[in-house]
Amino acid sequence: MLPTPVLVIDPDGVIAEANFAAETFLNLSSAALVGTPAEAVIGGSIAAVPNDAPFAAYDVELPMPDRRMRRADIAAAPLPDRPGWRVVSIHGPAPDHIVSRRPGREGGALTAAGAAAMLAHEIKNPLSGIRGAAQLLESSCDDASRDLTRLIRDEVDRVAALIDRMEGFTDTRPLTLAPQNIHAILGHVREVAAQGFAREFVLREIYDPSLPAVIGHRDALIQVLLNLLKNAAEAMEGREGGAITLTTAYRHGVSVHVRGSDGRQPLPIEICVIDEGPGAPDELASHLFDPFVTSKRTGTGLGLALVDKLVADLGGIIEYAREGDPPRTVFRLMLPRAGAGVAVPL
Numbered sequence: 117m118l119p120t121p122v123l124v125i126d127p128d129g130v131i132a133e134a135n136f137a138a139e140t141f142l143n144l145s146s147a148a149l150v151g152t153p154a155e156a157v158i159g160g161s162i163a164a165v166p167n168d169a170p171f172a173a174y175d176v177e178l179p180m181p182d183r184r185m186r187r188a189d190i191a192a193a194p195l196p197d198r199p200g201w202r203v204v205s206i207h208g209p210a211p212d213h214i215v216s217r218r219p220g221r222e223g224g225a226l227t228a229a230g231a232a233a234m235l236a237h238e239i240k241n242p243l244s245g246i247r248g249a250a251q252l253l254e255s256s257c258d259d260a261s262r263d264l265t266r267l268i269r270d271e272v273d274r275v276a277a278l279i280d281r282m283e284g285f286t287d288t289r290p291l292t293l294a295p296q297n298i299h300a301i302l303g304h305v306r307e308v309a310a311q312g313f314a315r316e317f318v319l320r321e322i323y324d325p326s327l328p329a330v331i332g333h334r335d336a337l338i339q340v341l342l343n344l345l346k347n348a349a350e351a352m353e354g355r356e357g358g359a360i361t362l363t364t365a366y367r368h369g370v371s372v373h374v375r376g377s378d379g380r381q382p383l384p385i386e387i388c389v390i391d392e393g394p395g396a397p398d399e400l401a402s403h404l405f406d407p408f409v410t411s412k413r414t415g416t417g418l419g420l421a422l423v424d425k426l427v428a429d430l431g432g433i434i435e436y437a438r439e440g441d442p443p444r445t446v447f448r449l450m451l452p453r454a455g456a457g458v459a460v461p462l
Contacts, residue, residue, distance in 0.1 A: 118137060120205050120206070121135065121142070121206040122135045122137065122138055122205050122206075123138055123149070123157070123203070123206070124204075125154045125192075127167060127201060129153055129154050130151060130152065131149050131150055131151065131153075131157065132150060132201075133146075134146045134150065140368065141369070142178075143368060157179070158176070158178055158190055158204065159178060167200045167202060170191075170193050171191070171192040172189070172190065172191045173190045174190075176188060176189070176190055189206075190207075191204070191207070192205075239275070246268065250265045250272070251265070253265050291333040291429050291430065293331050293333055293430070294332075295329040295330070295454035295455070296330050296331070296332045296333075296334055296337060297329060298329070298330045298337070298364060298387065298451075299327070301338060301341065302323075302341065302364070305338055305341040305342055305345060308342065309342070309349070309360075313345075313346050313349050313350075314345055314348075316356045316357070317359065317360050318360070319359075319360055319361075319362065321363075322361060322362070322363040323362075323363070323364045324365050324366055326366075327366055327385065328385075328453050329455070330451050330452070331431070331451070331454040332430050333430060336426045337430070340423050340426050340427060341389070343420070343422060343423045345360065345389060346419070347419060347447075348389055348390075351394070351395075351445060352392055355392065355393070358391075359391075360389065360390065360391050360392075361389075361390040361391075362387075362389060363386075363388040363390065364387050364388075365388075366384050367384055367386045367450070370382070370383045370384070370433075370450050372432075381431060381452055382453075383433060383450035383451055383452055384453055385450065385451040385453050386450055387448070387449040387451070388446055388447065388449070389447045390444050392444055392445075393445055394445075395445045396436070396445075404420055404436050405420050405423070405424035405434070405436075427449060430451060431451070431452050432449060432451040432452065433449075435447070435450075436448075
């Protein structure tokens with residue numbers, strides 16, 4: 117029942133026992149851990165230390181089962197009544213290379229949402245009048261002036277499209293959630309991307325076919341995944357032939373607090389969009405999901421903010437991370453499964 121991940125290792129260096137915290141931290145069941153060489157789970161440094169000697173290692177990279185690396189501190193001590201046996205505890209802080217949606221960011225997002233809603237209301241009406249006036253002028257002016265009226269219409273349409281995106285960001289109506297086949301949605305999104313903005317790239321799929329249905333909203337999930345795929349394609353601009361990878365998996369141990377209750381909602385459905393681009397600049401990484409933050413010269417900074425908002429409406433979380441060797445950009449969605457029942461009490 118200890119909250120710290122603990123493993124018991126036999127004289128042969130094989131894991132003999134693992135507590136629940138270790139299962140959660142390593143994302144493996146006790147049945148999968150028991151019988152596995154400790155070196156495969158916590159690295160080879162522990163194998164070089166005699167079984168009867170205490171041992172500590174700090175800021176060690178641990179290989180996760182999904183090929184991620186996670187940094188943690190390890191402490192090992194011999195069991196006095198069992199010669200050759202050791203107890204290993206793992207102390208892992210939250211990785212500093214992961215950025216996720218957290219409650220602390222919601223205040224700023226809501227303020228920006230209010231400002232965006234006000235701007236949309238105040239600007240859209242006069243824009244339609246400007247566009248109508250430009251159309252009237254176009255019907256009665258010479259060819260040289262028509263170029264100017266077309267410029268006016270094009271610019272009005274561009275600003276109106278931006279405001280439409282802002283209105284999507286500020287929509288506070290609750291979504292109607294229902295069981296969804298996430299692989300069917302991913303198939304649709306992949307086809308749209310392959311025929312359009314991502315046609316220059318290889319789109320790989322690594323799916324868990326046994327994944328249960330997710331509880332969600334089809335249109336919102338499509339919008340989220342399209343935005344992430346478009347973001348990946350833009351990040352890989354100039355790297356024709358590169359790969360964007362879509363993955364799904366079932367993960368244990370992730371949950372979020374449910375507002376208005378004293379329970380937590382498990383989020384076992386994992387969807388990743390992975391690209392080979394350079395990632396976000398360090399100074400922007402912790403603000404990626406904030407509105408109007410972008411490293412693109414032509415970007416509006418609303419794409420990931422809208423993703424963040426929709427994922428929150430779906431009851432999930434989203435993370436940004438740089439993982440692997442060579443490092444790749446990973447946007448990881450964690451969503452509730454359909455038919456999972458009520459939230460787990462705290």
